[in-house]
Amino acid sequence: MSNLSSGPGAKPLGRFFLPGPTEVYPEVMEAQLRPMISHRGSAMTEILQELQAGLETIFFTKRPVFISTSSATGLMEAAVRNGVRSKLLACVNGAFSKRFGEIATACGHQVDTYDVPWGAAHDPAELRKRLSKGGYDAVTMVHSETSTGVLNDIKALAAVVREFDDVLVLADSVSGFGGAEIKPDDWGLDFLLTGSQKAFALPPGLAFGVASERMMARSAKAPAKGFYFDLVKFAEGHEKFSPHITPGLSTIYALQVQLKRMLAEGMQARWARHTQMAERTWTWVDEMKGKKAGLSVLAPKGYRSPCVTTVAVAQADVAPTIVKAVSAKGWTIGGGYGKLKPSSFRVGHMGDHTLAELNDVLAVLAEVIE
Numbered sequence: 242m243s244n245l246s247s248g249p250g251a252k253p254l255g256r257f258f259l260p261g262p263t264e265v266y267p268e269v270m271e272a273q274l275r276p277m278i279s280h281r282g283s284a285m286t287e288i289l290q291e292l293q294a295g296l297e298t299i300f301f302t303k304r305p306v307f308i309s310t311s312s313a314t315g316l317m318e319a320a321v322r323n324g325v326r327s328k329l330l331a332c333v334n335g336a337f338s339k340r341f342g343e344i345a346t347a348c349g350h351q352v353d354t355y356d357v358p359w360g361a362a363h364d365p366a367e368l369r370k371r372l373s374k375g376g377y378d379a380v381t382m383v384h385s386e387t388s389t390g391v392l393n394d395i396k397a398l399a400a401v402v403r404e405f406d407d408v409l410v411l412a413d414s415v416s417g418f419g420g421a422e423i424k425p426d427d428w429g430l431d432f433l434l435t436g437s438q439k440a441f442a443l444p445p446g447l448a449f450g451v452a453s454e455r456m457m458a459r460s461a462k463a464p465a466k467g468f469y470f471d472l473v474k475f476a477e478g479h480e481k482f483s484p485h486i487t488p489g490l491s492t493i494y495a496l497q498v499q500l501k502r503m504l505a506e507g508m509q510a511r512w513a514r515h516t517q518m519a520e521r522t523w524t525w526v527d528e529m530k531g532k533k534a535g536l537s538v539l540a541p542k543g544y545r546s547p548c549v550t551t552v553a554v555a556q557a558d559v560a561p562t563i564v565k566a567v568s569a570k571g572w573t574i575g576g577g578y579g580k581l582k583p584s585s586f587r588v589g590h591m592g593d594h595t596l597a598e599l600n601d602v603l604a605v606l607a608e609v610i611e
Contacts, residue, residue: 255598256572260387260549260589262438262445272498273491280487289482295500299508301424302451307475309448310489313415313436316448319470320411320432321345323460326378332363335386336579360389362544365397372405379409385417388578390551391540396428403429409456415439420515420548420591431456440548442592443499446492515547518590518599522550525603534559534610548591560586566609572602
């Protein structure tokens with residue numbers, strides 16, 4: 242087996258706890274070394290047919306699962322370009338939910354925001370009050386906000402949006418999907434998007450989207466959705482198992498291998514493993530509260546992501562020092578994001594990590610802090 246733990250900044254397997262990109266198993270990485278094939282040929286058709294069956298299973302959907310050669314931010318733009326006519330309500334509680342609204346503004350749409358403090362979740366009753374003002378044709382929301390570690394109850398939020406005629410639910414589950422329960426069909430999500438590099442435990446480069454019939458009807462009439470992220474073209478490609486652009490073949494090879502691993506584990510078991518790791522992290526933070534750094538989980542109980550924990554550090558400007566000290570010992574955790582950078586660090590307990598590996602990095606963190 243080739244040495245895939247070498248190179249600048251590389252860490253041995255089991256030591257990389259960044260909240261994206263996440264650690265990737267060697268056999269998944271090595272799948273990318275397979276030779277190129279024609280993306281219009283029969284071999285590609287067979288690959289896409291195989292992938293589609295597996296993706297529909299793990300996404301709990303009967304709808305096509307679109308595969309985009311892009312970051313998940315690309316499908317955030319697709320959601321806006323295909324799903325927003327003129328006015329959007331963006332639910333903002335962190336950096337990436339804020340980005341969703343910024344993308345809509347950049348696409349020329351009017352955007353109102355439902356802001357809550359970073360570290361808080363959105364309230365369905367307040368969302369209903371804001372939508373009652375009228376004029377909106379879509380709402381954006383983030384399932385697992387990677388910058389804060391908050392898990393929004395998007396099942397409840399989506400149910401509120403569905404009370405209003407012709408308002409679409411556009412949901413980002415970039416750091417949630419694969420580690421937290423989400424069911425787009427059952428929950429009434431008009432567009433669900435995620436990326437390959439988080440709890441999917443794949444290299445960056447792919448994004449996945451599930452569009453409802455309402456979303457596809459809206460897309461068919463959208464006047465300025467561009468070409469690359471036109472969902473109608475994605476759907477046409479899906480029907481023929483022939484993508485409308487040249488896809489990232491190497492990453493798709495990796496997806497073939499990782500999808501089989503995910504199906505073998507089962508999504509309920511995968512969700513349970515993520516919950517177990519998250520709860521261990523939260524318990525560890527509680528155990529460390531008396532230490533001089535003054536740690537606490539930023540997200541409130543009941544709204545914590547099973548995939549990433551943002552740890553608030555009471556002592557000013559100590560968080561970046563903690564991240565550097567952990568790195569010096571051969572481990573990787575995430576620094577705080579955006580305005581939380583000086584006052585927090587993040588542990589990405591997602592993907593294919595185990596509880597034993599998590600306990601190891603928490604022990605290193607405890608040693609650094611003590």
